Amino acid sequence: MERSSLSRRNFLNLAVGAGAASALAACGSSGPGTSGGGSAGAATYWYLTGQPGEGIRKNTVDRFNKANPDSKITGTAYQNDAYKTKIKTAIGAGQAPTIIWGWGGGGLKSYVEAGQVEDLTDWFGQNAAVKDKLFETSFGPATINGKIYAMPAETVAPIVLFYNKEVFQKHGATPPQSWGDIMNLVTLFNSKGVAPFSLGGQSRWTNMMWMEFLFDRIGGPELFQGVFEGKPNAWSAPGAKEALVELRKLIDANGFVKGFSSITADSNADQALLYRGKAAMMLHGTWTYGSMANDGGNFVKDGKLGWMNFPGVDKGKGDPSNTVGNPGQYYAISSKATAEQKETAKKFFKDAVLSDAEVKEWVDSGAIPVAKSSQSMLGASKDAEFLNFVYDVSTKAKSFAQSWDQALSPTAAEALLDNIAKFFQKSIGPDEFISNMNGTIGK
Structure with missing residues (x-):
């Protein structure tokens, strides 16, 4: 029962909508759970259509692939409703993409209970810098029974x-x-x-x-x-x-x-x-x-x-x-992926997700990404007063409930x-x- 279009989350850019892209915009030919046709570490990633989010996600993947030619990520974009149906079917069949885009919370909990996603608790413990760059309030919907199963990402509302x-x-x-x-x-x-x-x-x-x-x-x-x-x-x-x-x-x-x-x-x-x-x-x-x-x-x-x-x-x-409200969006890793694919996904989380380049793109679109570095970029916006208010509410809340x-x-x-x-x-x-x-x- 998520909001029917992700465009509502990107609250300053209204010239977008689910109809901005086709129902299926495939960026590669690999199927779910496959290696992507390249090296053993090549991974797959499904996410949503609709600008500006779709373009920002694709740019992040492209930057990662340029820096990691031997372990590329193949991205595939789906419209909101089509994605919900396809990802549920794929996960149920053990055929999920390496990286699973989602909203956290109840959906993620069902994946956890079915043993379909990786426990990232220890990884975040070993990569404190990654966790520290994110809003502390964004981790609630990523946490199931005290353990972290997804990377908080994208924007807050x-x-x-x-x-x-x-x-x-x-x-x-x-x-x-x-x-x-x-x-x-x-x-x-x-x-x-x-x-x-x-x-x-x-x-x-x-x-x-x-x-x-x-x-x-x-x-x-x-x-x-x-x-x-x-x-x-x-x-x-x-x-x-x-x-x-x-x-x-x-x-x-x-x-x-x-x-x-x-x-x-x-x-x-x-x-x-x-x-x-x-x-x-x-x-x-x-x-x-x-x-x-x-x-x-x-x-x-x-x-x-x-x-x-x-x-x-x-x-x-x-x-x-x-x-x-919406403390963020969430990227999980399929437990059915190969060890090499999982390592590619984790490197993507560490080096590419909410990098300075991606953060700037979200801010320029009128959104607040769940990265602390976004605050320094808000002053240049004509809506700086409101954006700073949203930043403060999101980061200073003692509890940010999904x-x-x-x-x-x-x-x-x-x-x-x-x-x-x-x-x-x-x-x-x-x-x-x-x-x-x-x-x-x-x-």
């Missing part, structure tokens, strides 16, 4: 609270510093005929962001960690019901724009409500900054867009610096999104939500 400065100023409001402030702002903006929060609720995962933050702020990150680890009745852990009760209060208080359950995020209609002043605030991924800058006239250019991390909840266990629908198995994620939609439509309450979700643990 936390969920943040956006607000319309012009609307706030017009009604004498200030950005919320607590959950109590949020509820007070709901009352204020409703009295002024302005929707407190925009929400593309038909997309379901947009509703999930609210639940993620309230679970974290009230119960702490360990609350969902118990769900991820498959602990029995983990959805009943302390803080869960309290978070759901608070969220229900927000829904009952008309905190969201009227008709939110029929608004889609893919259409960007939720963003339009914010930049047109029809809604005062919006909880969303940092990738929406680019589309608001592109579609919202001078809204972003004129400094009318505000942003902040989600505020804390009084007496809650979660640290206000915590965030949720989006729940990516952290869980596909079966559990679908049940989660279905129950979240029912909760927001008020067809089920906190107790039924908890009971329903406890029934999905382990599935």
Whole structure:
């Protein structure tokens, strides 16, 4: 249940999409699990189409191959949905490429449980410089049962609270510093005929962001960690019901724009409500900054867009610096690859992935790569203020939780999104939500 297009993660470059490339753009003829037709160390690598990501990935492979002519990597690019189907089938058949591109979390966990990917814990221990150059917060979705099974890579995109400065100023409001402030702002903006929060609720995962933050702020990150680890009745852990009760209060208080359950995020209609002043605030991924800058006239250019991390909840266990969203993308190594291919992949991770050249390409595309070296490159951007904010949120978070629908198995994620939609439509309450979700643990 990942976001339907990776372009949303590259939040400043909106002139892209899954349709930017063909369904299958093969860069070589080698099949899955083969040596690539060259030396014993030649490796294979599957990844996603869509610019700018596809071009950056290919450039990284090309630089590596030029420097390592005797152990080249053959890259093959697939569109998002086609890739998910093909990689699942290949891994199930023991025919995976040497390097497996993915989102970490639930998908990676299933590979680990099936014995299909390499344990990289010792390798990272022996290559401390590689680990140290990456955001510490990026390792969560790469870590299963305390061991690291993937290389954090590419870009980061936390969920943040956006607000319309012009609307706030017009009604004498200030950005919320607590959950109590949020509820007070709901009352204020409703009295002024302005929707407190925009929400593309038909997309379901947009509703999930609210639940993620309230679970974290009230119960702490360990609350969902118990769900991820498959602990029995983990959805009943302390803080869960309290978070759901608070969220229900927000829904009952008309905190969201009227008709939110029929608004889609893919259409960007939720963003339009914010930049047109029809809604005062919006909880969303940092990738929406680019589309608001592109579609919202001078809204972003004129400094009318505000942003902040989600505020804390009084007496809650979660640290206000915590965030949720996409901590990165993840490269695993097939356990079925030859020893020589595995060494090629590890050399690729060490020398090519998030090299200075690749980091610059991601930054130039308007994204924040999960490399500490990216900070020094942000100042030259016209969006430096926002990019530095995203960098700080991503690196200073005491916990950066992966989006729940990516952290869980596909079966559990679908049940989660279905129950979240029912909760927001008020067809089920906190107790039924908890009971329903406890029934999905382990599935």
